[in-house]
Amino acid sequence: xxxxxLKARLKQKKVEVAFGLLLPLFFMASWVTVGCHRDSQAVExxxxxxxxxxxxxxxxxxxxxxxSRAVTTVDRKGDYSHVGMxxxxxxxxxxxxxxxxxxxxxxxxxxxxxxxxxTFFRSDRAVKGGIYRxxxxxxxxxxxxxxxxxxxxxxxxxxxxxxxxxxxxxxxxELVYFLFLNTLNMDITEGxxxxxxxxPDLIFCSxxxxxxxxEEIYTFIH
Numbered sequence: 001x002x003x004x005x006l007k008a009r010l011k012q013k014k015v016e017v018a019f020g021l022l023l024p025l026f027f028m029a030s031w032v033t034v035g036c037h038r039d040s041q042a043v044e045x046x047x048x049x050x051x052x053x054x055x056x057x058x059x060x061x062x063x064x065x066x067x068s069r070a071v072t073t074v075d076r077k078g079d080y081s082h083v084g085m086x087x088x089x090x091x092x093x094x095x096x097x098x099x100x101x102x103x104x105x106x107x108x109x110x111x112x113x114x115x116x117x118x119t120f121f122r123s124d125r126a127v128k129g130g131i132y133r134x135x136x137x138x139x140x141x142x143x144x145x146x147x148x149x150x151x152x153x154x155x156x157x158x159x160x161x162x163x164x165x166x167x168x169x170x171x172x173x174e175l176v177y178f179l180f181l182n183t184l185n186m187d188i189t190e191g192x193x194x195x196x197x198x199x200p201d202l203i204f205c206s207x208x209x210x211x212x213x214x215e216e217i218y219t220f221i222h
Contacts, residue, residue, distance in 0.1 A: 044118030045126065051218045053093050055141040055148075057086040057133050058176060058188075058214070059117065060205055061126035067100060071204065074196065078206030080130065083172050084120060085179055087148050095120040096148045096179075098170045100158050110158035112151065112170060123222055130219040132209070140184055147183040151175075163200050173203040188214075 047053075060080035062068060068081035075081075084097025095117050100110045102125070121129045136144075159169035167178060180186040192207035208214070 042122050042124035044116070045121035045123070045129070045220075045222075046118060047218070051131065053086055053088070053117070053131070053217075054133065055087050056136050056144045057131055057217065058208065059084050059086055059095055059120060059129065059131050060209070061121060061129040063125050064127060065101065074194065075204040075206050078204055078209060079128070080205040080209070083176050083205050083208065085144070085148060085176050086117065086131070087114075087145050089114070089145075089149070093117045096152060096175070098156075098158050098172050098175045100160075110160075112156050112158075112175065114152050121220075126222065128219070128221040131217040132214045133217050134180075134186070134188065134211075134213055135215070136184065143183050144179060147179055151179070161200075162202055164203065165200070173205055173208060176208065177203055 060083050062080050071081040084095040087094050094114050096114050098112045157169045159171045164174050180188045188211055189207040193201035194204050
């Protein structure tokens, strides 16, 4: 049986190599910061009371990390670099998402995370954000919650290969796409993909945002 810590370290190295390939491809090496943006005064975002969330809402954000800059450099049609799905877990509004390089310690590995929506939109992670919604039923939201919790319980790793055919690991937009497709049989991308050298077909935030059925609920800029 393969050693789990060793496997995790190898997967983490693949993430670093993948973004290492992205940066020179996008001609960013001269102006991208070496590490993720960190703000010692970071504060969690507080949504206005008028924003009424529901499970299945899709949350987008734009950050200042090198990964965020790499994505927005290529995704010319998009205003956001990261996406997750909202779930009501025991009365708390949480976001299920897959993100690299947001580890609390060196021992952690990049994987699917379940965080409060305030943490997802924290000031050092989001300079702008948005909440959007597809026209789904209350029954659909329960199915998405069940599927999301089942997936999170497996603690899948971040998909360093960016391969949508592999459903054991996920990157951010792949995760949201997978949840809707496998729970509600909804292709929220309507088949849109980005093609880049050395990578399989990629799903970017704009491939979801271009869906005309997606309704804007709330947006903000820090």
